[in-house]
Amino acid sequence: MSSSRPSSRRGSIDPARLQPMHKVHQLSGVGDFNVVFVGAGNIMFGSDEGPWNHSFRFEHKLGPRLKVVAIVDPAVERARAVLGEKCETFVRSAYEHTQVFRTLDELVQNMTPNMAPRAFVIGSPPMFRGTTQSGRDIELQILKNFPGVALFIEKPVATGPKEELAQAFKVAEEIKRNGAICSVGYMLRYLRAVQMMKQIIADNNLTVMATVARYAAAYEAIAKLDWWDKSKSAGPIIEQGTHFCDLSRYFGGDVDISTVVAHSLEWDEEAGKLSKQKIDEGKIALENRVSRVTSATWKYRSGAVGTFTHLTALQGHDYSCELEVYADGYQLKLVNPYVAPVLYVRRPGSDHEEAHQFSDDDPFFSEVSVLVDNIEDIEEDPETAQILSNFEDAVKTYELTWAIREAAERSRAARK
Template sequence: MMRASLPLRRGMPTSVLGSVSANLARPSSVLAAPSASKFTSLQSNKAPSNLSKRFYSSKTPNEIASEAQADFDPHAITAMDKQSPPEPGADFNVVIVGAGNINFGSDEGPWNHSFRLEHKLGPRLKVVGLIDPSADRAEKVLDVKRKSFVLSAYKDTIVYPTFADYVRNRDPAKPPHAFWVGSPPAFRGREESGRDLEKALVEAFPNAGIFIEKPVSTGPVDEAFAIAERLKSAGNIVSVGYMLRYLKVVQKMKQILEENNLKVMATNARYIMAYEHTAKLDWWDKSQTCGPIVEQATHFCDLSRYFGGEVDLDSVLAHSLEHFEPAGHLRRVPVPEETIAPEQRIPRITCATWKYTSGAVGSLTHAVALHGYNYSTELDIIADGHSLRLVDPYNAPVLYFRRPGDDHEEVVRYQSDDPFFSEVSNLIDNIELGPGSAPILSSYEDAVKTYALTWQIRNRSEEQVRKLGKGPANF
């Protein structure tokens, strides 16, 4: 994101629940994943089973979100510096899971959940726990906070190496109102002990609100759907960090579609990455990050679903350009890619198409191709008489759209938009004022559906490589 335009998490955690890590330099990737043998099973992730299909047969989160659109005004002020000062009141206790960059910021992009929490809650914020297996990393970020104007929020923060340690040793006089989870997805979204953070969390704190970064997991899709069902049954208020849904231009697009009673006919997403400065070896290794579709294109798959609705996963078709093909040679790979097993090296291009259950069609092109720093990212929405084109949503979002009777594109920009603040603010409002008090635009079960789509695209592209017999022996 920013500079390189997209979120990519980095770091090498040890283990979670038993060790919740978060050396996240860019949000969105899988820092350290299970062993290669674990990923063998991940590569055979299938379309939703009977369990997951239950989520497709009821009212969808998209429908629920659509009903709440009137509450999310694209003209509303979202920038932190334009907000009214936080009102005084009782302490709001937060436990932050992960001391990495998604929660505490970096020079690589705008993510920094703690910063938004501070501006939303002011002196009411009390970070009662910071869970991270690296005490050194945790103390370093706390030291920075304690030397700043937010000292009161962090002066009594206790570092815990694991969630289990927090549960055993926490101060019962300071019950958590919310958990902010920025730990690597390799250690959550699973049924397996040590990778089932959500299960442990709702069992120990049934009344706490939960924010979870995306992707929701690196494990099998059906296990992620099972976690979604568990969270739904538990009743905790949960929000997942697909922050692009909160962009004003995205909400303006929704508004145009709804006010004109339009049905989306097609979505077309394009994500062209600038790769030469992505010098993290694990990002180039599918056994570590699950590949660029699951890890990086997840935001655009999510936005596609946000507008197009539910995807018929059986309809997904995909092709990829791989590293071993003549057109797949890259001249400026900044890591020793030859040290990665050939079958685990990432594709250079992935092109996918699918059908939505409405009959609309969707497509995605993801490319590892540009040099420099700036990415090229766009999303087209086509409806009768209308064309809506979202450009550069990560850096300087702009909406270009045509309406019936006019061949020229109108341009919409919003100043001082901060979708990160909006998603933080809305979750806190739901926790304090009650469910539905502000739109939560990405529920956990909805995020799992995006996760399922990204895996289906990856699996279908790899199936084509094997079908053509061009890949390495173990591909």
């Protein structure tokens, strides 16, 4: 499917069609499916820190058809190490001929016809992509050298300075002009619970009145110093809260950015002192330390109202996250979407909340599955789901998170 022409596909997915990996038959296509991985880190190959592992999902979606023809990563030894591990498992056939390159230019110079990729999976750090600047323009370089080849890009699309936001929109324009299929990794959109919420809204012809999102991080488990440094990570709203800002937009629509207002609790305020940090915050410049709480409100262009609160407050390991969506007579409340999603539904005519639990759900697999189906589905079968997050839409989420951070910083400056 080319993003430059209209599609008959739905902008949501029947939740019944979203199945866990072990219940999904491998794609019935034929021939090798060549993929290039950009980045050999945790997002691509997994770690003990979370459920992300794109290689694992591609292996299960494509089975023996998967051929990872190249990995692009300046950390060559790390890339070769993960390849060695993969070649000792049942997926050896996908990796036994994989080549490692430090840069995309090296890949282009050594590309042979039998290596021609069907898709690029981009999991490099966001500060190195999403712009029009040389060395941070991996998307544009792929479009130039591999026109029409599909892209899967991790979120957020970038984490550079606010002044570079316009460049991200230019990248979105180029992807659209190129016609390449593009999916951005806002996997929570692919949750069965989220799609059930969409289904309820559509089936009852509802108009969303408000979204209320909350994301409380367990900071004791965050031992990466860069996460606590806004100059490195861009701060928790942009780097972490992005998923819930995106989900809010998924239900509320486009945001009137001029209406964003926010307040924050900072590290140097009495209520902002934390007792169980695993890092030495003294190594971070005062102006770059992250907020403990950020609370924002805004208006959607539809007239609806959105709110989001991010907290760096909990200890232990588990986060606490919720999203509420309100429409006339309806309350849809999504709880614990990362681990064990539960959807509570209150409908007109009753004060009772229905509880819907979703076991064995894997939105990471679902987003990969939908991407591959779109790449393979030449005939535009309307039963094939539409990709739920393209690059332009993801940049709008990035724009909202920057607006929230800036609004909170203006509020802090005004208090001094």
